[in-house]
Amino acid sequence: MKSNIIVLVLGALMLFSCGAENSVRKAEQSLALGEYFNAAQMYKKAYSQTPPKERKLRGERAFALAECYRKINYTSRARGAYQNAVRYKYHDSIVFFYLAEMQRRDKDYKNAAKNYEIYLAHKPADKLAMNGLISAQNARKWKEESSGYKVKKFDMFNSRRSDFSPMLLGDDQLFLSSTRPQAKGDKLNGITGVKNGDFFVCKKDEKGKWTKPEVITDAINSEEDEGACCFAPDGKTMYFTRCREDESYPRYTEIFKSTRSDASWSTPTACVLTKDSLSSYAHPAVSPDGQWLYFVSDMPGGEGGLDIWRVRITADDNFGGVENLGAPINTPGDEMFPTFRPNGDLYFSSNGHPGMGGLDVWCAKQDSLKAWTLNRLGYPLNSEGDDFGLTFDGIYNRGFFSSNRNDGHGWDHIYSFELAENILTVQGWVYEKDGYELPQALVYVVGNDGTNQKISVKGDGSFVVEVKPNVDYVLLGTCKGFLNHKQDFRADTAGVTKEYVLQFPLPSISRPVLIDNVLYEFDKADLTKESETELMALVTLLNENPNITIELGAHCDYRGDEKYNLWLSQKRAESCVKFLIKSGIAKERLTPVGYGVTKPKTVSKKMLESFDFLKEGDVLSKDYIEKLPNEQQEICNSLNRRTEFRVLRTTYNMFEK
CATH class of the missing domain: 1.25.40.10 (Tetratricopeptide repeat domain)
Structure with a gap:
């Protein structure tokens, strides 16, 4: 027994x-x-x-x-x-x-x-x-030592699973990654034990309130694990992280790219950042100037753990020239989730620097010598948990981030943050002179403090940029098919919040452009003093666009002798040219033409806002005008009496030795 x-x-x-x-x-x-x-x-x-x-x-x-x-x-x-x-x-x-x-x-x-x-x-x-x-x-x-940040869990965006890495697109859409039940597929992730993540989007309603997240049905979502996205400055290219699954191969992450056409996103393609196919690549972030893609990788040659790297985005949307950011940003620990404010400040999360616990958020600024200085964001934005994935509401120090603080499962949730601060801003609009907004326009901002930014305007042609006091800036508005417009700017006020407004009317290269308020002495070709002020604006424009030649065209209304009007308009055009030459513009860049009554004004859509009795496309000929009431006849005659310029060449002096 x-x-x-x-x-x-x-x-x-x-x-x-x-x-x-x-x-x-x-x-x-x-x-x-x-x-x-x-x-x-x-x-x-x-x-x-x-x-x-x-x-x-x-x-x-x-x-x-x-x-x-x-x-x-x-x-x-x-x-x-x-x-x-x-x-x-x-x-x-x-x-x-x-x-x-x-x-x-x-x-x-x-x-x-x-x-x-x-x-x-x-x-x-x-x-x-x-x-x-x-x-x-x-x-x-x-x-x-409270930092002054106001932090609040943003319940509208969160679920009972992980919700993380929010990213704003413009000011009315927010993309986030989530493992909530609505994500594609039924298989549980072997890493986390929950579903793979997918992208969801939140939008603002007509009252400016955020709506609940909705799963994105475009091709960017798959049954694999998607997360941590970013957008190019123009909002038309999206980069994101995808973790591929292979039952016979270790899990690894890649960065994918998708482009937007109208309201839909294209089928993503993998970004080949280096020749190293054994390392992981994740957490993309595009620099504000659109020239660099920052990312996280464990590839050899770093400081240890996960490091932040960057690679140049080439003109053909490929990549070349990988750089490790090195110390003081990278450490033997993990540095992850890079993101930018529009002013070029780099934010990232790290467990290698001293911190509250887990991943803490840091801000890295470059000085005039391109050296980085670091600052850890304080409590309550940073906590004992993992804090990461910031996105900023334009130029302001507010937005959203993710954190697993106070969650027993270790799941992430989305929080809002805001730090009250005094900000000087320029609110600008780029539009066609005598026309409407130019949503394809770019604005370049250069300051004598080393500032060098390229900004893509919004759909309404507007932009906002943060500026510093006592810095001399040059802002240049550009758009294909239009002449450049430059403005010098300096903010002398410090210690307050103030917004400055600048307008950037861009003259068309392909259509005649009206020169406002160019007036002549009665029945003469002599310019009035008021006209000289307006023509000085044209002098500035020609200096800002030194490779163009223009035609100065003067027009009359139909009253009076036709031959006399033709002669008078020619003399008036020549008066404008003489003034421009006297102001320093080369003679060979200027061609005066008097049209008399031969080219009456054609009504544009923009003119309808001021003259609702007209129709777009109408030509203000003698026959048309004589059918109108007397008061409207006088308005149309005044519209025909005008001085315009038209671009003839855009290559002046470009090929001379």
Whole structure:
């Protein structure tokens, strides 16, 4: 009987041992694919199947379980598993470092500091541990030193799953990534244990209120995992992260690109940023000038962990010339989720710099020598959890971000933030002179402080740019098919919030352009003093566009002798040319033409706003005018009496040696 009991006990132990080994084998297979959630399930089973007397194995399996929990942000579970690894005398001192990391996230700063010190006794040169100790010792003080940010959970955007990486497109659309049930596919993600993420979009209604997220039905969503998107400055190109699934290959991320046509997005294509096909690429961000794509990668040549890199966007929308941002931005830890404010400030999240816990948000500014200076955003924008994925509402220090603070599952949610500050802004409009807005226009902003920005205007031709006091700026409005318009600007006010308004009327290259208020002495070709003021604006325009030649055309109404009107209009055109030459414009750039009554005015759509009795396309000929009431006849005659210029060439002096 006794021998039978011994056999049964030994058999049970063998079954436990075989079961544990089998669970470990499955866990390692999942781990090789980067499926941390699935691996954690197996390591947890293996740990429970390992007898307490097997202290070495219990310690190893507790540590492996803790690592999986840490990777999927199960902070409390990871902390418990690391403590078990310590209890079973896990052989590597790294367990104290990661236990301290989890304790810091759980606001247990005293024990976190203690375990950082234990680890540093073994690895005194470890920079991450030194920064962790500094963080644990200072976290309470940092929390008391409020940054002034107002932070609020934005329930309209959130679900019962993860919602993260918000990104504004213009001021009326917000894209976000979410693992909510409406995401495509039914398969659970082996990394997180929930569905793969998809893109959702929120829009503002007619009252300016945000609506609930709706899944995007375009091709940018797939059954794979999508997240962390950004847009080019013109809003027509989208870059985003996609994690591909392959049951026989480790999980890796790529950056994809999609372009917008009307209201839909094209089928995405993978971006080939380097020749390295074994590394991951994620978290794209386009610089405000549209010339660089910033991204995150674990490829060799960095500072360690995940680093922020950048690659130039070439003229043909390809990529070339990869650069690591280096120190002080990158550390041996992880730097992720880069994003920009329109003024060029770079924001990113890091667990390698001293911080509250998890990922903290930092702001990097470049000085005149292109050197970076860093500033950690304070509490409550930063917290003990992971804080990342900022998006800004235009030039203002407000917007949205994501954080897993106060979530037991480690799931992310979207928060709003705002920091009251004094801002000087220029609100501008670019439009066709005598016409409407130019939504394809660009505005270049150059300042003597090193500012150099390229801005794509909105659909209504407007733009907003932040400026600094006591800086001399030049703003240049441009659009294909139109002449440039330049304005000098300086804001002398500091310490207040103020908006300046500038107009950028661009003359057409293909159509005659009216010169307002060019008047002549009665029945003469002599210019009035008021006319000289208006013509000086034309002098400025010609100086801003030095490669154009123009025709100056003078027109009369139909009253009077036709031959005399032709002669008088020619003399008046010549008077304008003489004034321009006297003002420094080269004679060969100017051609005076008197049209008399031969080219009556054609009514444009813009003219209807001032003269509602007219119709677009009507020609103000003598026959047309004589059918109108006397008052309207006089208005039409005054419209015909005009001086216009027309661009003849755009290559003047361009090819001369």
